[in-house]
Amino acid sequence: MLLWIVLSAVVCACHAGAVCPTGCECSEAALTVKCVSKDLQDIPSGIPGYTRNLFITGNYISRIGPESFKGLVNVTTLSLSNNRISQIESHTFAGLRSLRSLDLSGNQLVVIHPEAFSVPSRTLRDLNLSRSLYNHTSVKDLAVSLRWSVLSSLQGLDLSGNGLIYLPDHIFSHLGSLRRLQLANNSLVAIHNGTFSALDRLEELDLSLNAFRTFRQEALRELDGLPWVRLHLGLNPYTCTCGIEPFAAWLNESQARVADAERLSCAFPAALRNTSILGVTEVPLGCHRAGEGPDLALQTSYVFLGIVLGFVGLMFLFVLYLNRKGIKKRIYDMRDACREVWEGYHYRYEIDSDPRLSHVSSSADV
Structure with a gap:
């Protein structure tokens, strides 16, 4: 008991000597430090070691690195939202041995180094990156960092509001x-094979407010691979x-898993809006069913082509009928011309083949 009292006195003395950084508000009783909207350009130094909840938000901090949070081994909740942070270096949070919740929402992340989110003992449980990726190339850095930061204990990840058009x-x-x-x-438009692979413990997946026009078979198979979500x-x-x-059809079979199934409705075409x-x-969509023959559009094309060809054929026959006398005369003329040519060739052949008539042919040629 005496030892406990001595240790408590030492801790209290240390805490009593702690000085709150300029521009911050410190509450030892709540183990909380707040540095909110103070135009800070760097993480302030001298943050008390007792701090468990650290809020540094609404400032002008452009980058954070390993030196930013030294000595803050007790911090469990860290909020760095809306600071215009553009770069996170590897091992930035390595000194935060107790960190469980990290909020980086509302920043402008351009460069995310590998192992940017590494935390000793793998204590990080929640990572909020909503509205934080500056452009589409940032998602590639994020994918690498999620791999190399060893976040095997992460339970919650928020990537909402980032304008993502695809997922690596x-x-x-x-x-x-x-x-x-x-x-x-x-702005996601599709889900591909492997998008959610290995997420065996996933319980909640929010894909609302994206650009999905439908979910194709590949996406439905991916969602079926998450039966408890x-x-x-x-x-x-x-x-x-x-x-x-x-x-x-899938939605009707799986509506127990879809929290807002009854509120899903058509946006296009206008005739079916809100259906x-x-x-x-x-609803009659004019679609052909499996096993009912070729596609309706293809059938229509074939029928139209047949009508056009039939009409052309009839017109051709009609023209022939109108010109039957002239055509008959032309045929007879062609027949007589061919006959004359044939008779001339035949006569020439007889002369050439009879030696008695060869001199007649030669004289005729002279």
């Missing part, structure tokens, strides 16, 4: 413990033409 193959394949994946409010697929511009039928996707199979 196997971008999440090294996040085996991931349970929540937020991809809402992007709660899906969010709303507010996409679904186009209710023939291509949406497989998705509509529920669940009921779109009952």
Whole structure:
């Protein structure tokens, strides 16, 4: 007991001597430090060692590196949102041995180094990168960093609001413990094989507010590979033409897994706008069914071609009929001309083949 009292006194003395950095607000009782909208250009030095919750937001910090958070071994929650950060170096958070939640939302990340998110003991559980990627090339750096940072304990990843138009193959394949994946409010148009490979523990996947017009067979197989996941697929511009039928059938079978299944509706064409996707199979889309012969459009093309050719044939026969006398005369003239030519060749042949007449031919030639 005496030893505990002495240690407590030492800790309190250390804490009492801690000075709050300029531009920050420190609360030892709440173990929290806030440096909010103070026009800071760097991570302030002298942050108290007792800090568990650190909020440095709304400033003008362009880069962070390994020297930024030295000595902050007790920090569990770190928010760096809306700081205009453009570069994160490798091992930036290596000194944060207890870090569980990292918020980098609302930044302008251009360069993300490999192992940028590495944390000792792999304690990181939640990573928020919403509205943080500056351009489409940043997602390639992110994919490399998610692989090399060894985030095997990460459970929540937020990539919403980044304008993503594609996801690199196997971008999440090294996040085996991931349970929540937020991809809402992007511009994704398709899901390919391997997009969600290795996410065996995933429980929630948000794909709402993207640019999906439908989910094709490849995407449906990928979603079927996540049988325990709660899906969010709303507010996409679904186009209710023939291509949406497989998705509509899948949705009817899997609506228990889709949180907003009843709210999914057609955006195009205008005649079907706001029609529920669940009921779109009952709407006449003019689609041909499997086993019913060639595609309807192809059938229509063949019929039209046959009509055109038939009309041309009839016109040809009609022209022949109108000119039958002239055609008959031309045929007779051609026959007589051919006969005269043939008789001339025959006569010449008889002269050439009879020696008695050869001198007649020679005299005629002279």
